[in-house]
Amino acid sequence: MESKNSETTVDGNLLVARSLVLAGVECMFGVVGIPVTSLANRAVALGIRFIAFRNEQSAGYAASAYGYLTGKPGILLTVSGPGCVHGLAGLSNAATNAWPMVMISGSCDQKDFGRGDFQELDQISVVKPFVKCSAKATDISKIPNHVFEVLSSAASGRPGGCYLDIPSDVLHQTVSESEAVNLLAAAENSRNQEASETVGNLEIEKAVSLLRHAERPLIVFGKGAAFARAENALKKLVELTGIPFLPTPMGKGLVSDTHELAATASRSLAIGRCDVALVIGARLNWLLHFGESPKWSKDVKFILLDISKEEIELRKPYLGLVGDARKVLDSMNKEIKDDPFCLGSSHPWVEAISKKAKENVSRMELQLAKDVVPFNFLTPMRIIRDAISAEGSPAPILVSEGANTMDVGRAVLVQTEPRTRLDAGTWGTMGVGMGYCIAAAVASPGRLVVAVEGDSGFGFSAMEVETLVRYDLPVVVIVFNNGGVYGGDRRNPEEITGPYKDDPAPTSFVPGAAYHILIEAFGGKGYLVETPEELKSALAESFSARKPAVINVTIDPYAGAESGRMQHKN
Numbered sequence: 001m002e003s004k005n006s007e008t009t010v011d012g013n014l015l016v017a018r019s020l021v022l023a024g025v026e027c028m029f030g031v032v033g034i035p036v037t038s039l040a041n042r043a044v045a046l047g048i049r050f051i052a053f054r055n056e057q058s059a060g061y062a063a064s065a066y067g068y069l070t071g072k073p074g075i076l077l078t079v080s081g082p083g084c085v086h087g088l089a090g091l092s093n094a095a096t097n098a099w100p101m102v103m104i105s106g107s108c109d110q111k112d113f114g115r116g117d118f119q120e121l122d123q124i125s126v127v128k129p130f131v132k133c134s135a136k137a138t139d140i141s142k143i144p145n146h147v148f149e150v151l152s153s154a155a156s157g158r159p160g161g162c163y164l165d166i167p168s169d170v171l172h173q174t175v176s177e178s179e180a181v182n183l184l185a186a187a188e189n190s191r192n193q194e195a196s197e198t199v200g201n202l203e204i205e206k207a208v209s210l211l212r213h214a215e216r217p218l219i220v221f222g223k224g225a226a227f228a229r230a231e232n233a234l235k236k237l238v239e240l241t242g243i244p245f246l247p248t249p250m251g252k253g254l255v256s257d258t259h260e261l262a263a264t265a266s267r268s269l270a271i272g273r274c275d276v277a278l279v280i281g282a283r284l285n286w287l288l289h290f291g292e293s294p295k296w297s298k299d300v301k302f303i304l305l306d307i308s309k310e311e312i313e314l315r316k317p318y319l320g321l322v323g324d325a326r327k328v329l330d331s332m333n334k335e336i337k338d339d340p341f342c343l344g345s346s347h348p349w350v351e352a353i354s355k356k357a358k359e360n361v362s363r364m365e366l367q368l369a370k371d372v373v374p375f376n377f378l379t380p381m382r383i384i385r386d387a388i389s390a391e392g393s394p395a396p397i398l399v400s401e402g403a404n405t406m407d408v409g410r411a412v413l414v415q416t417e418p419r420t421r422l423d424a425g426t427w428g429t430m431g432v433g434m435g436y437c438i439a440a441a442v443a444s445p446g447r448l449v450v451a452v453e454g455d456s457g458f459g460f461s462a463m464e465v466e467t468l469v470r471y472d473l474p475v476v477v478i479v480f481n482n483g484g485v486y487g488g489d490r491r492n493p494e495e496i497t498g499p500y501k502d503d504p505a506p507t508s509f510v511p512g513a514a515y516h517i518l519i520e521a522f523g524g525k526g527y528l529v530e531t532p533e534e535l536k537s538a539l540a541e542s543f544s545a546r547k548p549a550v551i552n553v554t555i556d557p558y559a560g561a562e563s564g565r566m567q568h569k570n
């Protein structure tokens with residue numbers, strides 16, 4: 001559609017940017033190049049922040065986490081072909097974690113498709129397994145509608161990834177200013193707000209009655225409840241009923257880990273013995289042992305609260321509540337207030353959970369109290385925990401990945417505020433570290449972000465420390481450096497034969513790698529620490545500076561276990 005009069009014209013690049021602004025997009029992540037550089041520049045000129053990464057994979061992880069943290073789809077912009085393929089990492093991560101995200105990729109010229117064009121790829125087909133919806137703007141007039149369509153689909157119902165494909169010829173097409181205005185207005189008017197299902201009174205009554213009559217009730221919540229911003233309703237439910245609660249790793253902080261009803265430190269007892277479990281915004285997948293015995297009691301009655309009807313149908317719980325976590329919990333709280341019940345601290349179930357938790361915590365504290373040098377995982381984790389706690393409110397956002405580092409960190413580090421923990425998540429994705437840090441810093445300006453990373457996990461996205469420095473983000477990256485995946489070479493030398501027996505082990509990296517110098521190459525601050533005093537001083541200095549920093553912590557290469565707590569799967 002070419003404009004024929006002398007009126008100002010609007011090209012595809014500008015129309016995408018204007019559509020994004022109209023739809024409320026404030027920030028994009030990506031890597032520019034042919035054919036999307038002009039699109040990024042147009043977006044910036046209209047007030048959208050564009051965070052330029054070194055690789056689409058990290059930018060995609062950032063977009064997915066930004067969607068989770070802000071509740072609005074994170075946007076990833078990529079070039080065609082290989083850029084789109086790199087971006088799939090982020091899109092698939094959004095799909096698996098149920099986070100809202102939109103990937104926008106340029107694609108090759110439509111008339112040259114099938115003839116071996118530059119970066120030619122059938123991108124709509126390759127994104128298919130990872131998207132809720134995809135659209136290709138085959139003509140400039142389709143751009144505004146498609147932008148609104150993918151953004152609304154990504155955030156509605158169970159959130160997820162969506163894809164928009166814009167061929168390079170479409171980015172160069174033009175329409176007149178008045179046509180652009182009409183197209184934008186039409187797209188905005190067609191914006192449909194999908195109403196989420198509401199649970200009926202009868203189901204609310206049933207759920208409350210199950211909890212009321214249970215002998216050993218438990219409340220479990222996950223990152224779906226965090227996404228729903230259900231923290232106040234959840235805290236109210238816990239305090240009204242006195243029922244112990246268990247967060248999933250990213251649910252941590254919705255109700256503070258320090259709350260007296262937290263069952264985190266008595267997890268096995270809580271899930272193994274509860275007779276009714278209200279599970280809110282958390283799937284009964286591998287992270288929750290599929291809700292099956294022997295980890296759970298055979299007779300447990302699950303009440304599942306989830307926005308996704310398919311999820312409820314899949315798990316076949318005793319009672320399913322399809323709806324938004326915050327709204328449904330508000331209704332449950334109202335129902336309870338009308339006829340209150342509360343277990344109280346002397347209830348045998350509450351006492352048992354609390355006693356077990358105290359025992360486990362004191363056992364762990366004994367280990368944590370020791371200053372072990374060369375460092376094991378526990379000593380530096382305790383020092384980091386104390387430094388993070390000393391920050392107070394708003395609590396720093398924690399990013400964590402690695403095997404032992406993430407496992408130990410999950411047990412030791414304390415979450416007191418919602419959405420302050422980002423980790424490898426449902427997909428066990430390694431490589432999310434720097435992308436998540438950047439997303440967190442951009443989503444919550446001024447807030448400190450602390451990454452606690454294994455050296456292997458860090459390596460996947462380490463080049464993005466340049467991005468941290470370039471945007472001057474308040475991110476402190478702590479690398480637990482034990483010289484490899486799981487640490488030192490644990491092979492039996494007698495079993496290593498063949499012509500490559502002298503090669504480094506597949507699990508090994510360069511010993512003593514100077515990761516702290518990596519960030520200094522770009523002007524950031526690096527620290528190498530080997531003792532408790534050195535770590536304390538690096539944390540104090542870097543936390544108060546709120547500037548990009550890498551603290552390279554030397555860990556005994558033989559501390560920790562291969563595959564962390566997932567050894568049964570290796």
Ligand code: ADP
Nearest residue numbers: 158222223224228248281282283306307324325
């Ligand atoms: P976790 O990893 O913390 O266990 P999951 O990612 O497995 O959490 O589960 C999150 C669940 O939350 C998903 O099944 C998703 O459909 C659901 N969910 C997402 N948004 C909402 C919401 N607003 N209200 C209720 N459930 C939600």
